[in-house]
Amino acid sequence: MTFQVPDKTLRVGIVVDNPKRDLKGLILVAQKLIDDGYATVFLIPMYYQRTDIQVLNLDVLIINYARKNNKVLIQDYVLMGIKVFVLDTEGGILSTDSTDSPENWAKMFCEDGFPDLISGYFFWGRLTYEAFIEYSGLRQNRLSLTGCPRYDQGHPSWSKILAPKYSNHILINTNFSAVNPLHSSSLEEEKKSFLSVGWPEKYIDQLIQNLLRAQVQLMDDICYVSKMLPCEHFVLRHHPFESNYVYERRFLDHENVFVDGSGDIFDSINGAKCVLHLNCGSSADALISGVPSISLEYLNNRVMSLHTPLPSKISLRAKNRQDVVNLISKIDDLKSSELMEKIYRHYVKDYFYLNDGNASARVCDGLKEILDTIKSDTEELDTPVVAVKRNLMWALREFFHLFSRLAGSRLVAGIRDVLQPSRKAKAFSCVEVQEILSKIEAGKKVVARNFTGGAFDAQFCSIEVCEKQID
Known part of the structure; x- marks a missing residue:
């Protein structure tokens, strides 16, 4: 399947797992993507990704992990026509020989059928990268050794965002x-x-x-x-x-x-x-x-x-x-x-690759290189249907997600935060994103704003990052 959308019009989504840990690094990625000419980047709270992605009209989605427990969700994204990439947020400190050792991790990725779903993978360090070349089932031109963007802020060149x-x-x-x-x-x-x-x-x-x-x-x-x-x-x-x-x-x-x-x-x-x-x-x-x-x-x-x-x-x-x-x-x-x-x-x-403050830039470069590979690739991804257990809990979840898409995930988030206060730990606001953006000296003026959309122009939890339009 050829990739029809020109790079400069791509709408890219990035799932944010833990804002305390990941938000600054992913904002650096978003900023660099906008500087490179991509149309819009959405920072998507992990808990509300399924709801928001239904209305964001994404071309590319960068998720924080690919394991058994989110395989059905990933398949849904692929069937929507979204190219799914992985930038694992917990990829550096690994076991020696257990489940998350580099070799076992790559083998499990292959055994669980992810090569048919994932368009590209960004790696923290050489050990995992080489293990995936050998055992994952993904071709090497879909793998990119980048480092992890959140560690860029440890470099003196990014001290201004601390x-x-x-x-x-x-x-x-x-x-x-x-x-x-x-x-x-x-x-x-x-x-x-x-x-x-x-x-x-x-x-x-x-x-x-x-x-x-x-x-x-x-x-x-x-x-x-x-x-x-x-x-x-x-x-x-x-x-x-x-x-x-x-x-x-x-x-x-x-x-x-x-x-x-x-x-x-x-x-x-x-x-x-x-x-x-x-x-x-x-x-x-x-x-x-x-x-x-x-x-x-x-x-x-x-x-x-x-x-x-x-x-x-x-x-x-x-x-x-x-x-x-x-x-x-x-x-x-x-x-x-x-x-x-x-x-x-x-x-x-x-484990962590270069300590040079440029991991976020390498993720952007790697994304472009892999997308260029996909453009010229005539082989279509095989996306077999994964059986989903349909029971009362499944029906309730489907109803909840439908309601969220209609009313907007921001309204639903407010209700759920009251019922489950611990969920607030993974929330972040437009103000937080804009404050970090304001500290970054970038080539283009970039702004953050709350996303509204869907059938009723409702408010969603995802934050839209785009170039500021000059009147």
Whole structure:
């Protein structure tokens, strides 16, 4: 099937999973697409993608992942005539040999039938890119090694879009969303979420038990460290998908420990003395920003370290909680830009690619190259019909989505936010997008506005980004 629409008139949608983590990087992509001459880019909240995409009239959609649990949704988009690309938002910190190791990830992508649905894939680093060349079933000219746009802001060239929150602080980043979930009501629900994307049940059970133990021990040791260093200011930033309740309760009586999970991770890292963590991907964020990390390595074990092996390798490894105190006390003597650059090249580059602030530009270039390939490709994608279980829940969901398309997802979002307040964590506004755009010095003046459309000109959650028209 030839791709009929000229590049300069393309309407591109980008699904935003977690605004705290992803929004700035995806705005950089949107800005670059508009600078390159694309007509309109839509930033689409993940929870309302199905509703909004029905009315956005997209040519291209960049989604945040492709797994078993969203395959039917992806197929719907393809059957609508949309070219679907993947820019995975969780592709950097990978397992050694479990489900999300590069090789197993690529094999599962092929086995689950995604080569027939996905037009192109953008990769964080070389290891996953090469695994997909070998095992995914997608041709190499549909794969693009780009890096992840959200890490562009860690480069000095994009410091203007940062909004630093603290200075001279010690940042504690936790990573226990599997056992302290914000959006799930129980561990059983969280376990089902893991199972839905292909993780083995035995592995999940082992991981959850180890994480429960480690979370309690980490909080105990932070209490000890903060008491031993009363003049230091500690900021605990929990994972965006973690609940803050357990931390606020635990550190209520610790005056120099402040729990704050708001905002972008790079805003929290900026100005920090160091980052404390256990198997947290934010250690890579810190390294990219030139801030050293300390791993509470004595709390680690084989199950957890193999699940996320990279953070320990790029951090100072504390042998016990007193060692954490000692490392913090002499952290200024341990900082070395040359050493951190060496660590990045040796351990991180294969997972995150180049630390040059240009990942967003490479995504745009990669999109154009793959679309050019599709234009000259005479082979039509095979899109087999996937069976959908039609029951009462299916009927209710279909009714809900129909109502959303008619009334607008913004009205529905307001209702659902009252019923499920946790959903607000994945919401973002036109004002937020415009504030970030205003900090970017770009070739064209770009504006953000709320999208209205559909049969009744209703308001939707997606934000339209386009070139400002000069009167």
